[in-house]
Amino acid sequence: MHSEDKAWIEYREKFSEIYDESNYTSPLQSFVMRASHKLVESAYGKASHFESVLEVGAGTGEHVNFVRHAFDQYTLTDMDQKTLEVAKIKIGKRHEGRLKFETQAGNDLSYGDNTFDRLIASHVLEHIYQPHLALKEWRRVLKNGGVLSILIPTDPGLAWRLGRHLGPRKNAIAQGIAYDYVMAREHVNSCNNLIAILRHYFPGAKESWWPLPVPSIDLNLFFAFHAIVNKREE
Template sequence: MSQPDQTADDILTTWYENYYSTTAATADGSLFERYLHASMEAPYGSGVRFSRVLEVGGNRGEHIRYVRHQYDEYWLTDLRRPRPDEALAADPRLRVEACDVEALPYPDRHFDRVIATCLLHHLGSPFAALREMRRVTAPGGLVTILLPTDPGMAYRVGKAITSGRAARRQGIADLYRIVTALDHRNHFPSLLAQARHVFGADTVTVSWRPFRLPLWHANAFAVLTASPRLPGLPGPPR
Protein backbone atom coordinates (compact mmCIF):
# COMPACT_ATOMS: atom_id res chain seq x y z
CA MET A 1 0.00 0.00 0.00
CA SER A 2 1.12 3.59 -0.61
CA GLN A 3 2.22 5.76 2.32
CA PRO A 4 1.77 9.56 2.74
CA ASP A 5 5.54 10.15 2.69
CA GLN A 6 6.04 8.34 -0.63
CA THR A 7 6.87 10.33 -3.75
CA ALA A 8 4.98 9.82 -6.99
CA ASP A 9 7.98 7.92 -8.38
CA ASP A 10 7.96 5.64 -5.31
CA ILE A 11 4.28 4.83 -5.81
CA LEU A 12 4.67 4.09 -9.50
CA THR A 13 7.77 1.97 -8.92
CA THR A 14 5.89 -0.09 -6.30
CA TRP A 15 3.01 -0.57 -8.72
CA TYR A 16 5.04 -1.66 -11.72
CA GLU A 17 7.42 -3.88 -9.78
CA ASN A 18 4.84 -5.61 -7.60
CA TYR A 19 1.31 -5.32 -9.00
CA TYR A 20 1.16 -4.41 -12.69
CA SER A 21 1.60 -7.94 -14.03
CA THR A 22 -1.23 -9.32 -11.83
CA THR A 23 -3.62 -6.40 -12.22
CA ALA A 24 -3.41 -4.51 -15.52
CA ALA A 25 -5.57 -5.61 -18.45
CA THR A 26 -2.61 -4.82 -20.71
CA ALA A 27 -0.07 -6.83 -18.70
CA ASP A 28 2.39 -8.99 -20.61
CA GLY A 29 0.72 -11.71 -22.67
CA SER A 30 -2.88 -10.65 -21.97
CA LEU A 31 -5.52 -10.81 -24.69
CA PHE A 32 -5.93 -7.02 -24.65
CA GLU A 33 -2.18 -6.45 -24.88
CA ARG A 34 -2.04 -8.64 -27.99
CA TYR A 35 -5.01 -6.80 -29.50
CA LEU A 36 -3.39 -3.38 -28.88
CA HIS A 37 -0.10 -4.23 -30.55
CA ALA A 38 -1.62 -6.22 -33.41
CA SER A 39 -3.96 -3.31 -34.22
CA MET A 40 -0.99 -1.01 -34.73
CA GLU A 41 0.68 -3.41 -37.16
CA ALA A 42 -2.35 -4.64 -39.10
CA PRO A 43 -1.68 -2.48 -42.22
CA TYR A 44 1.95 -3.54 -42.63
CA GLY A 45 2.64 -7.04 -43.89
CA SER A 46 5.86 -8.74 -44.93
CA GLY A 47 5.78 -7.02 -48.32
CA VAL A 48 6.30 -3.61 -46.66
CA ARG A 49 9.75 -2.29 -45.74
CA PHE A 50 10.84 0.49 -43.38
CA SER A 51 14.62 0.36 -43.36
CA ARG A 52 15.26 2.21 -40.08
CA VAL A 53 12.67 2.04 -37.27
CA LEU A 54 12.61 3.90 -33.94
CA GLU A 55 10.40 2.84 -31.04
CA VAL A 56 10.10 5.33 -28.16
CA GLY A 57 8.91 4.26 -24.72
CA GLY A 58 9.58 0.70 -25.82
CA ASN A 59 10.03 -0.83 -22.33
CA ARG A 60 11.37 -4.38 -22.85
CA GLY A 61 10.49 -4.57 -26.54
CA GLU A 62 7.04 -6.11 -26.16
CA HIS A 63 5.87 -4.53 -29.41
CA ILE A 64 8.60 -5.89 -31.67
CA ARG A 65 7.15 -9.40 -31.89
CA TYR A 66 4.07 -7.93 -33.60
CA VAL A 67 6.02 -6.08 -36.30
CA ARG A 68 5.47 -7.95 -39.57
CA HIS A 69 7.12 -5.59 -42.05
CA GLN A 70 10.79 -5.82 -43.00
CA TYR A 71 13.45 -3.57 -41.48
CA ASP A 72 17.24 -3.29 -41.39
CA GLU A 73 17.59 -1.52 -38.02
CA TYR A 74 15.21 -1.33 -35.06
CA TRP A 75 16.09 1.21 -32.37
CA LEU A 76 14.43 0.25 -29.07
CA THR A 77 14.52 3.21 -26.67
CA ASP A 78 13.07 4.31 -23.36
CA LEU A 79 13.88 6.81 -20.63
CA ARG A 80 15.69 3.99 -18.85
CA ARG A 81 17.74 1.65 -21.02
CA PRO A 82 15.42 -1.15 -22.20
CA ARG A 83 16.22 -4.70 -21.19
CA PRO A 84 14.86 -7.00 -23.91
CA ASP A 85 14.84 -10.74 -23.36
CA GLU A 86 17.79 -12.82 -24.51
CA ALA A 87 16.25 -13.97 -27.80
CA LEU A 88 15.30 -10.45 -28.82
CA ALA A 89 18.63 -8.98 -27.75
CA ALA A 90 20.43 -11.49 -30.00
CA ASP A 91 18.90 -9.97 -33.16
CA PRO A 92 21.78 -8.08 -34.86
CA ARG A 93 19.30 -5.53 -36.25
CA LEU A 94 18.34 -4.36 -32.76
CA ARG A 95 19.84 -1.20 -31.22
CA VAL A 96 19.04 -0.48 -27.55
CA GLU A 97 19.43 3.00 -26.04
CA ALA A 98 18.21 5.17 -23.17
CA CYS A 99 16.90 8.54 -24.31
CA ASP A 100 14.21 11.12 -23.58
CA VAL A 101 11.48 11.25 -26.23
CA GLU A 102 11.07 14.97 -25.48
CA ALA A 103 14.67 15.59 -26.65
CA LEU A 104 15.72 12.76 -28.96
CA PRO A 105 19.48 12.51 -29.69
CA TYR A 106 19.00 11.65 -33.37
CA PRO A 107 19.42 13.72 -36.54
CA ASP A 108 16.53 15.22 -38.46
CA ARG A 109 14.75 12.86 -40.88
CA HIS A 110 16.78 9.88 -39.63
CA PHE A 111 14.05 7.20 -39.39
CA ASP A 112 11.59 5.71 -41.83
CA ARG A 113 9.12 4.78 -39.10
CA VAL A 114 8.60 5.91 -35.49
CA ILE A 115 6.40 3.92 -33.07
CA ALA A 116 4.91 4.99 -29.70
CA THR A 117 2.60 2.65 -27.78
CA CYS A 118 0.63 3.95 -24.77
CA LEU A 119 3.29 6.59 -24.09
CA LEU A 120 1.99 10.14 -24.49
CA HIS A 121 -0.45 10.06 -21.56
CA HIS A 122 2.53 9.52 -19.21
CA LEU A 123 4.65 12.47 -20.32
CA GLY A 124 5.30 15.90 -18.87
CA SER A 125 5.28 17.48 -22.35
CA PRO A 126 3.57 15.33 -24.99
CA PHE A 127 3.69 18.31 -27.35
CA ALA A 128 7.52 18.29 -27.23
CA ALA A 129 7.54 14.53 -27.76
CA LEU A 130 5.28 14.80 -30.81
CA ARG A 131 7.50 17.49 -32.31
CA GLU A 132 10.55 15.29 -31.77
CA MET A 133 8.92 12.24 -33.33
CA ARG A 134 8.02 14.29 -36.38
CA ARG A 135 11.48 15.86 -36.57
CA VAL A 136 13.35 12.54 -36.74
CA THR A 137 10.97 11.00 -39.31
CA ALA A 138 11.88 11.24 -42.98
CA PRO A 139 9.33 12.87 -45.32
CA GLY A 140 7.14 10.07 -46.62
CA GLY A 141 7.90 7.95 -43.55
CA LEU A 142 5.36 7.01 -40.87
CA VAL A 143 4.72 7.85 -37.24
CA THR A 144 2.40 5.36 -35.50
CA ILE A 145 0.98 6.36 -32.11
CA LEU A 146 -1.43 4.39 -29.94
CA LEU A 147 -3.61 6.57 -27.68
CA PRO A 148 -5.89 5.10 -24.98
CA THR A 149 -9.18 7.03 -24.95
CA ASP A 150 -8.97 7.82 -21.23
CA PRO A 151 -11.26 9.25 -19.77
CA GLY A 152 -13.76 7.99 -22.35
CA MET A 153 -16.74 5.98 -21.17
CA ALA A 154 -15.79 2.72 -22.92
CA TYR A 155 -12.21 2.99 -21.68
CA ARG A 156 -13.22 3.66 -18.07
CA VAL A 157 -15.87 0.92 -18.00
CA GLY A 158 -13.43 -1.59 -19.50
CA LYS A 159 -10.73 -0.63 -17.02
CA ALA A 160 -13.12 -0.83 -14.06
CA ILE A 161 -14.20 -4.40 -14.87
CA THR A 162 -10.65 -5.61 -15.58
CA SER A 163 -7.84 -3.80 -13.77
CA GLY A 164 -10.13 -2.19 -11.18
CA ARG A 165 -11.75 -5.48 -10.25
CA ALA A 166 -8.37 -7.22 -10.02
CA ALA A 167 -7.07 -4.45 -7.74
CA ARG A 168 -10.06 -4.78 -5.41
CA ARG A 169 -9.59 -8.54 -5.20
CA GLN A 170 -5.96 -8.02 -4.21
CA GLY A 171 -6.83 -5.38 -1.61
CA ILE A 172 -4.95 -2.59 -3.41
CA ALA A 173 -7.85 -0.43 -4.61
CA ASP A 174 -6.43 2.72 -2.99
CA LEU A 175 -3.05 2.17 -4.63
CA TYR A 176 -4.72 1.51 -7.96
CA ARG A 177 -6.67 4.78 -7.79
CA ILE A 178 -3.63 6.96 -7.10
CA VAL A 179 -1.55 5.13 -9.73
CA THR A 180 -4.26 5.76 -12.32
CA ALA A 181 -4.29 9.46 -11.41
CA LEU A 182 -0.50 9.76 -11.53
CA ASP A 183 0.11 7.61 -14.57
CA HIS A 184 -2.50 9.01 -16.96
CA ARG A 185 -1.80 12.70 -16.54
CA ASN A 186 -2.84 13.70 -20.09
CA HIS A 187 -6.37 13.07 -21.37
CA PHE A 188 -7.21 11.78 -24.82
CA PRO A 189 -8.90 14.87 -26.36
CA SER A 190 -5.88 16.98 -25.41
CA LEU A 191 -3.39 14.49 -26.87
CA LEU A 192 -5.36 14.11 -30.10
CA ALA A 193 -5.58 17.90 -30.52
CA GLN A 194 -1.84 18.29 -29.90
CA ALA A 195 -1.03 15.53 -32.40
CA ARG A 196 -3.28 17.06 -35.06
CA HIS A 197 -1.54 20.40 -34.56
CA VAL A 198 2.02 19.05 -34.74
CA PHE A 199 1.19 16.96 -37.83
CA GLY A 200 -1.06 19.65 -39.29
CA ALA A 201 0.95 19.89 -42.53
CA ASP A 202 1.01 16.11 -42.98
CA THR A 203 -1.22 13.20 -43.94
CA VAL A 204 -2.94 12.01 -40.74
CA THR A 205 -5.40 9.15 -40.18
CA VAL A 206 -7.05 7.94 -36.98
CA SER A 207 -8.18 4.33 -36.64
CA TRP A 208 -10.61 3.60 -33.78
CA ARG A 209 -10.79 0.35 -31.81
CA PRO A 210 -12.69 -1.79 -31.20
CA PHE A 211 -15.81 -0.33 -32.81
CA ARG A 212 -14.27 1.63 -35.72
CA LEU A 213 -16.71 4.55 -35.28
CA PRO A 214 -15.03 7.97 -34.79
CA LEU A 215 -16.45 8.37 -31.26
CA TRP A 216 -13.83 8.43 -28.55
CA HIS A 217 -16.28 7.66 -25.73
CA ALA A 218 -17.31 4.46 -27.56
CA ASN A 219 -13.81 3.08 -28.13
CA ALA A 220 -10.96 1.85 -25.95
CA PHE A 221 -8.11 3.34 -27.97
CA ALA A 222 -7.16 4.96 -31.25
CA VAL A 223 -4.17 4.50 -33.54
CA LEU A 224 -2.96 7.74 -35.09
CA THR A 225 -0.79 7.45 -38.19
CA ALA A 226 1.02 10.47 -39.63
CA SER A 227 3.20 10.71 -42.72
CA PRO A 228 5.34 13.88 -42.71
CA ARG A 229 5.23 15.71 -46.03
CA LEU A 230 7.81 18.37 -45.15
CA PRO A 231 11.25 18.39 -43.54
CA GLY A 232 11.17 17.86 -39.78
CA LEU A 233 10.79 20.57 -37.17
CA PRO A 234 13.96 22.07 -35.68
CA GLY A 235 15.28 20.10 -32.73
CA PRO A 236 15.44 21.46 -29.16
CA PRO A 237 18.53 23.34 -27.95
CA ARG A 238 21.33 20.96 -27.01
Protein backbone atom coordinates (compact mmCIF):
# COMPACT_ATOMS: atom_id res chain seq x y z
CA MET A 1 0.00 0.00 0.00
CA HIS A 2 1.34 3.43 -0.92
CA SER A 3 2.12 5.73 2.01
CA GLU A 4 -0.32 8.37 0.74
CA ASP A 5 -3.14 5.80 0.62
CA LYS A 6 -2.29 4.73 4.16
CA ALA A 7 -2.44 8.36 5.31
CA TRP A 8 -5.87 8.73 3.73
CA ILE A 9 -7.25 5.54 5.27
CA GLU A 10 -5.92 6.48 8.71
CA TYR A 11 -7.50 9.92 8.43
CA ARG A 12 -10.91 8.53 7.45
CA GLU A 13 -10.80 5.98 10.26
CA LYS A 14 -10.06 8.69 12.82
CA PHE A 15 -12.34 11.33 11.27
CA SER A 16 -15.14 11.04 13.84
CA GLU A 17 -12.62 11.37 16.67
CA ILE A 18 -10.52 14.26 15.36
CA TYR A 19 -12.98 16.45 13.45
CA ASP A 20 -14.24 18.45 16.41
CA GLU A 21 -10.76 18.69 17.92
CA SER A 22 -9.34 19.98 14.64
CA ASN A 23 -12.07 22.55 14.00
CA TYR A 24 -13.47 23.61 17.37
CA THR A 25 -10.61 23.42 19.86
CA SER A 26 -8.75 26.68 19.30
CA PRO A 27 -10.77 29.83 20.13
CA LEU A 28 -10.13 31.46 16.76
CA GLN A 29 -10.87 28.37 14.67
CA SER A 30 -13.98 27.67 16.73
CA PHE A 31 -15.21 31.25 16.24
CA VAL A 32 -14.73 31.04 12.47
CA MET A 33 -16.45 27.67 12.11
CA ARG A 34 -19.40 28.74 14.24
CA ALA A 35 -19.68 31.92 12.19
CA SER A 36 -20.09 29.78 9.09
CA HIS A 37 -23.02 27.88 10.62
CA LYS A 38 -24.59 31.14 11.77
CA LEU A 39 -24.22 32.56 8.26
CA VAL A 40 -26.30 29.84 6.61
CA GLU A 41 -28.95 30.01 9.36
CA SER A 42 -29.26 33.80 9.44
CA ALA A 43 -31.89 33.65 6.68
CA TYR A 44 -34.45 31.88 8.89
CA GLY A 45 -35.38 32.96 12.40
CA LYS A 46 -37.88 31.88 15.04
CA ALA A 47 -40.82 33.04 12.92
CA SER A 48 -40.00 30.47 10.22
CA HIS A 49 -41.19 26.87 10.27
CA PHE A 50 -40.20 23.84 8.19
CA GLU A 51 -42.14 20.66 8.81
CA SER A 52 -39.44 18.24 7.64
CA VAL A 53 -35.72 19.07 7.40
CA LEU A 54 -32.92 16.95 5.96
CA GLU A 55 -29.27 17.67 6.69
CA VAL A 56 -26.86 15.97 4.30
CA GLY A 57 -23.34 15.24 5.51
CA ALA A 58 -24.22 16.18 9.08
CA GLY A 59 -20.97 14.74 10.44
CA THR A 60 -20.69 15.16 14.21
CA GLY A 61 -23.92 17.15 14.39
CA GLU A 62 -22.55 20.64 14.94
CA HIS A 63 -24.87 22.48 12.56
CA VAL A 64 -28.22 21.65 14.17
CA ASN A 65 -27.17 23.72 17.20
CA PHE A 66 -27.43 26.85 15.06
CA VAL A 67 -30.85 26.19 13.51
CA ARG A 68 -33.19 28.92 14.76
CA HIS A 69 -36.41 28.09 12.97
CA ALA A 70 -39.08 25.67 14.19
CA PHE A 71 -39.34 22.17 12.73
CA ASP A 72 -41.37 19.01 13.31
CA GLN A 73 -38.67 16.55 12.28
CA TYR A 74 -34.95 16.99 11.53
CA THR A 75 -33.04 14.14 9.91
CA LEU A 76 -29.24 14.10 10.19
CA THR A 77 -27.54 11.93 7.59
CA ASP A 78 -23.94 11.05 6.89
CA MET A 79 -22.17 8.25 5.03
CA ASP A 80 -20.01 7.62 8.12
CA GLN A 81 -21.93 5.84 10.87
CA LYS A 82 -19.24 6.62 13.45
CA THR A 83 -19.68 10.38 13.07
CA LEU A 84 -23.44 10.01 13.57
CA GLU A 85 -22.76 8.12 16.80
CA VAL A 86 -20.68 11.08 17.95
CA ALA A 87 -23.51 13.42 16.92
CA LYS A 88 -26.04 11.48 19.00
CA ILE A 89 -23.84 11.82 22.08
CA LYS A 90 -23.15 15.53 21.48
CA ILE A 91 -26.76 16.48 20.91
CA GLY A 92 -28.08 14.34 23.74
CA LYS A 93 -31.74 14.89 24.58
CA ARG A 94 -32.09 18.26 22.87
CA HIS A 95 -34.97 18.28 20.37
CA GLU A 96 -36.00 14.93 21.87
CA GLY A 97 -38.32 12.99 19.61
CA ARG A 98 -37.80 15.29 16.63
CA LEU A 99 -34.35 14.13 15.47
CA LYS A 100 -33.47 11.12 13.33
CA PHE A 101 -29.98 9.82 12.50
CA GLU A 102 -29.57 7.82 9.31
CA THR A 103 -26.59 6.56 7.34
CA GLN A 104 -26.93 7.88 3.80
CA ALA A 105 -24.58 8.81 0.96
CA GLY A 106 -25.09 12.47 0.14
CA ASN A 107 -25.24 11.94 -3.61
CA ASP A 108 -27.56 8.90 -3.51
CA LEU A 109 -30.41 9.30 -1.04
CA SER A 110 -32.96 6.58 -0.37
CA TYR A 111 -35.83 9.01 0.26
CA GLY A 112 -38.75 9.40 -2.09
CA ASP A 113 -39.43 12.42 -4.30
CA ASN A 114 -40.91 15.52 -2.64
CA THR A 115 -40.16 14.41 0.93
CA PHE A 116 -38.56 17.41 2.65
CA ASP A 117 -39.33 21.09 3.14
CA ARG A 118 -35.71 22.11 3.63
CA LEU A 119 -32.38 20.48 2.83
CA ILE A 120 -29.16 21.71 4.45
CA ALA A 121 -25.68 20.89 3.16
CA SER A 122 -23.07 22.63 5.32
CA HIS A 123 -19.43 22.11 4.31
CA VAL A 124 -20.47 19.22 2.05
CA LEU A 125 -20.67 20.11 -1.64
CA GLU A 126 -16.93 20.78 -1.99
CA HIS A 127 -16.33 17.10 -1.10
CA ILE A 128 -18.65 15.45 -3.63
CA TYR A 129 -17.52 14.22 -7.02
CA GLN A 130 -19.91 15.33 -9.79
CA PRO A 131 -21.63 17.96 -7.62
CA HIS A 132 -24.18 18.75 -10.33
CA LEU A 133 -25.62 15.24 -9.91
CA ALA A 134 -25.77 15.65 -6.14
CA LEU A 135 -27.71 18.90 -6.60
CA LYS A 136 -30.22 17.11 -8.81
CA GLU A 137 -30.62 14.44 -6.14
CA TRP A 138 -31.16 17.04 -3.43
CA ARG A 139 -33.69 18.84 -5.58
CA ARG A 140 -35.50 15.56 -6.15
CA VAL A 141 -36.19 14.93 -2.45
CA LEU A 142 -37.34 18.51 -1.83
CA LYS A 143 -40.99 19.44 -2.12
CA ASN A 144 -42.14 22.11 -4.54
CA GLY A 145 -41.39 25.37 -2.77
CA GLY A 146 -38.83 23.68 -0.53
CA VAL A 147 -35.56 25.40 0.37
CA LEU A 148 -32.09 24.20 -0.55
CA SER A 149 -29.51 25.74 1.81
CA ILE A 150 -25.82 25.30 1.01
CA LEU A 151 -22.69 26.51 2.76
CA ILE A 152 -19.24 26.17 1.21
CA PRO A 153 -15.78 27.49 2.05
CA THR A 154 -14.17 29.92 -0.40
CA ASP A 155 -11.33 27.52 -1.14
CA PRO A 156 -9.02 28.28 -3.03
CA GLY A 157 -9.56 32.00 -2.40
CA LEU A 158 -6.78 34.08 -0.89
CA ALA A 159 -8.43 34.62 2.52
CA TRP A 160 -9.26 30.92 2.84
CA ARG A 161 -5.75 29.78 1.98
CA LEU A 162 -4.26 32.23 4.48
CA GLY A 163 -6.70 31.27 7.22
CA ARG A 164 -6.14 27.56 6.63
CA HIS A 165 -2.39 28.02 6.92
CA LEU A 166 -2.71 29.93 10.21
CA GLY A 167 -5.29 27.66 11.85
CA PRO A 168 -6.46 24.15 10.98
CA ARG A 169 -3.34 23.14 9.08
CA LYS A 170 -1.18 23.60 12.15
CA ASN A 171 -3.67 21.74 14.37
CA ALA A 172 -3.93 18.82 11.96
CA ILE A 173 -0.18 18.42 11.50
CA ALA A 174 0.21 18.41 15.30
CA GLN A 175 -2.12 15.38 15.32
CA GLY A 176 0.00 13.59 12.73
CA ILE A 177 -2.36 14.23 9.82
CA ALA A 178 -0.90 14.71 6.34
CA TYR A 179 -2.99 17.86 6.03
CA ASP A 180 -2.08 19.07 2.54
CA TYR A 181 -2.61 15.62 1.04
CA VAL A 182 -5.88 15.06 2.90
CA MET A 183 -7.28 18.44 1.87
CA ALA A 184 -6.36 17.76 -1.74
CA ARG A 185 -8.42 14.56 -1.49
CA GLU A 186 -11.26 16.19 0.48
CA HIS A 187 -11.86 19.53 -1.28
CA VAL A 188 -12.27 18.23 -4.81
CA ASN A 189 -14.41 21.16 -6.02
CA SER A 190 -13.31 24.79 -6.07
CA CYS A 191 -15.62 27.44 -4.68
CA ASN A 192 -15.81 29.43 -7.93
CA ASN A 193 -16.83 26.33 -9.89
CA LEU A 194 -19.47 25.38 -7.35
CA ILE A 195 -20.93 28.88 -7.35
CA ALA A 196 -21.17 28.78 -11.16
CA ILE A 197 -23.02 25.44 -10.97
CA LEU A 198 -25.38 26.66 -8.24
CA ARG A 199 -26.24 29.82 -10.14
CA HIS A 200 -26.87 27.82 -13.30
CA TYR A 201 -29.33 25.41 -11.68
CA PHE A 202 -30.94 27.89 -9.29
CA PRO A 203 -30.96 31.40 -10.78
CA GLY A 204 -32.18 34.17 -8.52
CA ALA A 205 -31.29 32.42 -5.27
CA LYS A 206 -30.30 34.36 -2.16
CA GLU A 207 -26.54 34.60 -1.59
CA SER A 208 -24.47 35.83 1.36
CA TRP A 209 -20.80 35.97 2.29
CA TRP A 210 -18.68 36.06 5.47
CA PRO A 211 -16.98 37.99 6.93
CA LEU A 212 -17.51 40.78 4.40
CA PRO A 213 -20.78 41.59 2.59
CA VAL A 214 -18.81 41.71 -0.65
CA PRO A 215 -19.26 39.03 -3.34
CA SER A 216 -15.59 38.08 -3.46
CA ILE A 217 -13.99 34.66 -3.12
CA ASP A 218 -10.62 36.18 -2.21
CA LEU A 219 -11.91 38.50 0.54
CA ASN A 220 -14.20 36.04 2.32
CA LEU A 221 -14.06 32.66 4.04
CA PHE A 222 -17.60 31.33 3.44
CA PHE A 223 -20.43 31.50 0.91
CA ALA A 224 -24.07 30.68 1.72
CA PHE A 225 -26.77 29.95 -0.85
CA HIS A 226 -30.55 29.55 -0.41
CA ALA A 227 -32.68 28.44 -3.35
CA ILE A 228 -36.45 27.92 -3.41
CA VAL A 229 -37.21 24.90 -5.55
CA ASN A 230 -39.86 25.41 -8.22
CA LYS A 231 -41.06 22.13 -9.70
CA ARG A 232 -44.17 23.48 -11.41
CA GLU A 233 -42.10 24.50 -14.41
CA GLU A 234 -41.24 20.85 -15.14
